[in-house]
Amino acid sequence: MEHYADLIDVARQTVSPRVFVDQDVYRAEQARIFTKCWLFVAHDTLIPNPRDFVSTFMGEEPVIVVRGEDGAIRVFINSCRHRGARVCRVDHGNNALFTCPYHGWNYDCKGKLRGVPQHDTAYHGELDKGLWGLIEVPRVESFRGLVFANFDAQAMPLSDYLGDFRWYLDLVLNRAKNGMTCLPGVHRWRLGGNWKLAAEQFLGDNYHTSTLHRSMLMIGLGPTDGDFRGNAPWEKDFEVKCANGHGWINFDIPAPPLPPEQEAFIARVREEAKTTLNPEQQKLLFHAQVGTVFPNFSILSFLGFTTIRVWQPVGTHQMHAWAYGLVEKDAPPVVTELIRKMQVLTFSPSGIYEQDDGVAWQSAVEAMDGVVRRHYPLNYQQGAGHGRTMANKPGLIHPPSTEIGVFGFYEFWREMMAKEAV
Ligand code: FES
Ligand SMILES: [Fe+2]
Numbered sequence: 001m002e003h004y005a006d007l008i009d010v011a012r013q014t015v016s017p018r019v020f021v022d023q024d025v026y027r028a029e030q031a032r033i034f035t036k037c038w039l040f041v042a043h044d045t046l047i048p049n050p051r052d053f054v055s056t057f058m059g060e061e062p063v064i065v066v067r068g069e070d071g072a073i074r075v076f077i078n079s080c081r082h083r084g085a086r087v088c089r090v091d092h093g094n095n096a097l098f099t100c101p102y103h104g105w106n107y108d109c110k111g112k113l114r115g116v117p118q119h120d121t122a123y124h125g126e127l128d129k130g131l132w133g134l135i136e137v138p139r140v141e142s143f144r145g146l147v148f149a150n151f152d153a154q155a156m157p158l159s160d161y162l163g164d165f166r167w168y169l170d171l172v173l174n175r176a177k178n179g180m181t182c183l184p185g186v187h188r189w190r191l192g193g194n195w196k197l198a199a200e201q202f203l204g205d206n207y208h209t210s211t212l213h214r215s216m217l218m219i220g221l222g223p224t225d226g227d228f229r230g231n232a233p234w235e236k237d238f239e240v241k242c243a244n245g246h247g248w249i250n251f252d253i254p255a256p257p258l259p260p261e262q263e264a265f266i267a268r269v270r271e272e273a274k275t276t277l278n279p280e281q282q283k284l285l286f287h288a289q290v291g292t293v294f295p296n297f298s299i300l301s302f303l304g305f306t307t308i309r310v311w312q313p314v315g316t317h318q319m320h321a322w323a324y325g326l327v328e329k330d331a332p333p334v335v336t337e338l339i340r341k342m343q344v345l346t347f348s349p350s351g352i353y354e355q356d357d358g359v360a361w362q363s364a365v366e367a368m369d370g371v372v373r374r375h376y377p378l379n380y381q382q383g384a385g386h387g388r389t390m391a392n393k394p395g396l397i398h399p400p401s402t403e404i405g406v407f408g409f410y411e412f413w414r415e416m417m418a419k420e421a422v
Pocket of ligand 2: 201208209212213353357
C-alpha cells in the first residue's frame with residue numbers, strides 16, 4: 001500500500017512535489033481528507049429563511065445546503081438516488097421540493113423522497129420511498145455564521161476542530177456586536193494550480209508578497225512603507241501555527257487615507273469590540289489578517305474589507321475559487337458599497353492581487369510535474385525550530401517571514417493521509 005505519510009519529511013521539513021501533482025495522491029486526498037475534515041459550505045446569512053438553499057461542493061461531491069421548515073440547516077449530496085443525476089441545477093433559491101430533471105423524482109428540504117412519476121403503474125406502488133431519500137451529510141455545525149459540514153459522523157465537534165484558531169477568527173468575525181453578513185452572490189472562477197498552494201499561501205505565506213505582488217507596491221496599492229513584514233515583530237506582526245493544520249498571518253499594515261464614512265464606521269466597530277473581544281484581541285483590531293482553516297477555507301480581512309473563500313479541488317492542476325464578501329451586519333449602505341468595490345478591485349476574479357497569485361500557482365504545478373523533478377523535495381524549513389508560544393495569544397508564533405504555519409498544514413495533512421479512508 002502507498003504510504004502517503006512518507007511524502008512529508010517532518011524531520012527535514014520538506015514536502016514531495018507528488019503531494020501537488022500526483023493523481024493517486026489527489027484521489028487519496030478526496031477519501032482521506034475531504035470526507036473527514038470540517039468543510040465550509042455556506043454563510044448562514046445566505047440562507048436566512050425556511051426552504052432557502054445554496055448549491056456548493058464538499059471536495060468533489062456536489063451538495064445542497066438547505067434550511068428546513070424547522071430552521072435547521074441540512075446538507076445533502078446533490079445526486080439523485082435513481083440514476084445519480086444532479087437534482088438541483090441552480091446556485092441558490094427557495095424551494096419546497098427539489099425535482100430531478102432526468103425522470104422527475106423529487107425530494108423535500110429534509111431530503112425525503114416525496115414524488116415519483118408513475119409510482120403506482122411503473123413501480124406497482126411497491127417502491128419504499130422511505131429508503132430512497134437524498135444522501136445526508138451526517139454532521140453540520142456552525143461558528144459565527146460560518147456553516148461547516150463533515151462526512152465523518154465520528155468527527156470531533158467543529159469547535160474542537162477549530163480549537164485555538166477561534167481566537168483569531170474572532171478578530172474579524174466577532175469584532176462587531178451584531179456579527180457579519182454575506183454580500184449577495186459568490187464570485188467563482190477557475191485557476192490553474194493545486195488547491196493546497198492557495199490554502200497554504202493564505203495560511204502563512206507572507207514571504208511572497210514583496211516579490212510576487214511588487215507591482216502593487218509600485219502603483220501605491222501596498223503598504224506605504226513598501227514592506228509587508230511590519231514594524232512590531234511578535235506583537236503586531238506575526239504568523240501563527242495552530243493545531244489541526246490551521247494558520248494565521250497578522251500584520252499592522254499602515255493604512256492609506258480612507259473615506260470618512262469608512263473611518264467613522266471602523267471607529268464605531270472599535271468601540272463595539274470592547275464588549276466582544278478581550279484586551280489582547282482588541283490590540284490587533286483591523287490589522288491585515290489572513291488565515292486558513294484546514295483544509296480549504298480561507299479568510300482575509302484588511303481595512304474593514306473581508307473576504308472568505310473556498311479553494312475547491314478540481315484535479316491536481318486546477319482549482320475553483322469561490323469567494324464571498326463579508327461586511328458587518330449593520331454597516332451603513334455607503335460602507336457596504338465601498339467594501340464591495342474593494343473586493344472587486346483586490347481579491348476577486350479581476351482582483352489585482354488575485355491575478356498575481358494565480359499565475360504563480362499554475363506555474364508551480366506545471367514546473368514540478370516532470371518525472372525527474374518530482375523526486376526532489378520542496379523546502380519548507382523557513383523559521384523551523386524558532387517558533388515561540390506567548391502568554392498573550394494562542395498558537396506557535398514567529399514574525400514574518402516564516403513557514404512554521406504552512407509546514408503545520410502539511411503535518412496535519414500527513415496525519416490525515418496516514419489514516420484509513422472512509
Ligand atoms: S436520475 Fe433522477 S429521476 Fe432518474
Ligand atoms: Fe498573494
